[in-house]
Amino acid sequence: MDKCNTPLPLAGGAGGGPVADAPANPADSPSPNPSRKREGDRTEGDEPAVTLDAFLDSQTNATAVRLEAGDDARALLPYLDRIALVEVSFPTFRDGRGYSAARVLREAGYTGELRAQGDVLVDQMPLMKRCGFDSFAPQAEIDPATLEAALTRYENVYQKAADGRVPVWALRHG
């Protein structure tokens, strides 16, 4: 399948509410931040994401960057306020470097679109969302019902991450 298929947006972007509050069909849900439209962000004619090297080397005014699995996301930290899209590549679902890249960007305050692209599978997407990804460009089609079940399955989480969900230790101790 074409790598550039339309990204699948998610309810609850960076800092969004807990998954348990998500509407039944994430794809139909309104964004909690109406000023930032995810759906259709990337269409024919949109600015293509440039490589990290291209972004850093030239005096580009690109606002979309693509991180390969081996790229160090920390290199982007000085420029976050002018980036609208970071696309993180998952060459294979087994390569988990992109999860850390996402956390690093969100923890540094990046609020733009964070897209997981490549071998992105439904069973990994809940974890990706917890790390701060808010859009997905999977190589293979994702069944919406399976995705919805995956994203709403866990009412509770043990850790604080980049998605704003309240960990059980905080629930236990107010």
Next chain:
Amino acid sequence: MYKYDQYDQQIVDARVEEFRDQVKRRLAGQITEDQFKPLRLMNGLYLQLHAYMLRVAIPYGTLDSRQMRMLATIARKYDRGYGHFTTRQNIQYNWIKLSDAPDILADLATVEMHAIQTSGNCIRNISSDQYAGAAADEVADPRIWAELLRQWSTFHPEFSYLPRKFKIAVIGAEEDRAAMRLHDIGIQLVKRDGVLGGRIYVGGGMGRTPMIAPEIKDFVTADDLLSYVEACLRVYNRYGRRDNIYKARIKILIHEIGADDYRRQVEEEFAHVKSLGLDPPKAEFERITAMFAPPSFVAADTPATPFVSSEVETPASATGVSTALEANGDFQAWRAQNTAAHKQPGYAIVTISLKPTGGIPGDATAEQIDLMADLAERYSFDELRVTHAQNIVLPHVRKADLYAVWQALDAAGLAPANLDLISDIIACPGLDYCSLANARSIPVAQKIATRFADQNRQRDLGELKLKISGCINACGHHHAGHIGILGVDKKGTENYQLLLGGSGAEDTSLAKITGPGFDEDGIVDAVETVTNVYLAKRAEGERFLDTYRRVGMEPFKEALYG
């Protein structure tokens, strides 16, 4: 012991449903075996030579009688009536049907158990000292820290697709009973100026490139623990190699960049991570601590408890005071060998050996598992432990009850008096079960135990930790054996290399290969040969390991190959 609250239970219940859905999608062909593999592995399900193997998590090796009985139930209901306790303080079932796996997880969830992260390239079940909470030499109970880590690591969103598996051990004593420095992260609890903290070692491991973890941080308090390990893991996830699975463990990274550079990067990351508020409040530490409060020990002069078991009839008249029966030599030998000092006067720590002569190390039948559960309920404040040496511990037994416990164990074939002796062998499942193995481990263990079956001979040889792996992945911990055996494939036949001088204890060392390997009978002879060298060379009070360290490899080589 830790007890689930509604949140823990919801998470484990949700996991059962998630895996049920994943199995359904796999069986319907909606996901490929390649895509399914990491999902099933993260639920402890391996495809082995003959069937699926399910590895059930026993967090830090601690369980109660209700959980132990469930392990017996699963052995009967879904397997062939037995289970195999592993070097990771877990239990494995070797004859599982994929379609049964969701039901097994559902059964486990009813007793606060699961198989989460017992395999896969994620943070594995946290291991610990089997004597935790009972050991006389303990600074603090390491299970409190281990439970914090268990929760933090469960479905960690960032660290579920690591370069390779990741094992963490926590100990609370100077004596290391958990091979702490042979883990990806080892934590030893220490007190400094009256404050409890953890000394952090990173980058140990066995496998094909064994390494002893260097100390990365001398002191981390519980308040900073999760942020610190988060930083340790993030640096690893960033740089750990993905191009070669044999070079993907954190030990390789630390070996390549050096402990100092790794430490510097972790400190830098920690300074950032600590600002994120990832660490639970003190109240959470206190909540967990309360659940590991010492049991209500009784004074030493209270009469002994009669034993009534559903499985074994034992005379209820055993009073625990000295009787003619107690003078029984077998009991005395067992008591001397298989009990350890307890911090509470009047109590002992009992190790139940799962190493009968000629048996399979770590195997127990459903009936034996039930009996051990009965004994724990009756005599050990309802607690059991699994040891990395594949034995079971009753951590809190009154000395007055030891005889009754021994009688019940002996009647069930569970009273070999061989803890830490040459027949207390660690062995991986080997080529009898495992698809990775090059050679069988179990028959070698059986032959060695049989060769040294004479109790007096074993006791004369003293502490001698013999460990057998059926391939270089080292699941049988051969690198840490006083005597290690490694099975290899030599031109299509099974061949066994002999190693000497390893230790998984506080004096951690890696065993060295003696020279050319041996066939199955030859390796048994070779073990006997090196024990004879020890007997001839030992100085007063020296263990095999001490003599080896003093005299070196040469005398052993000379005797083997001379």
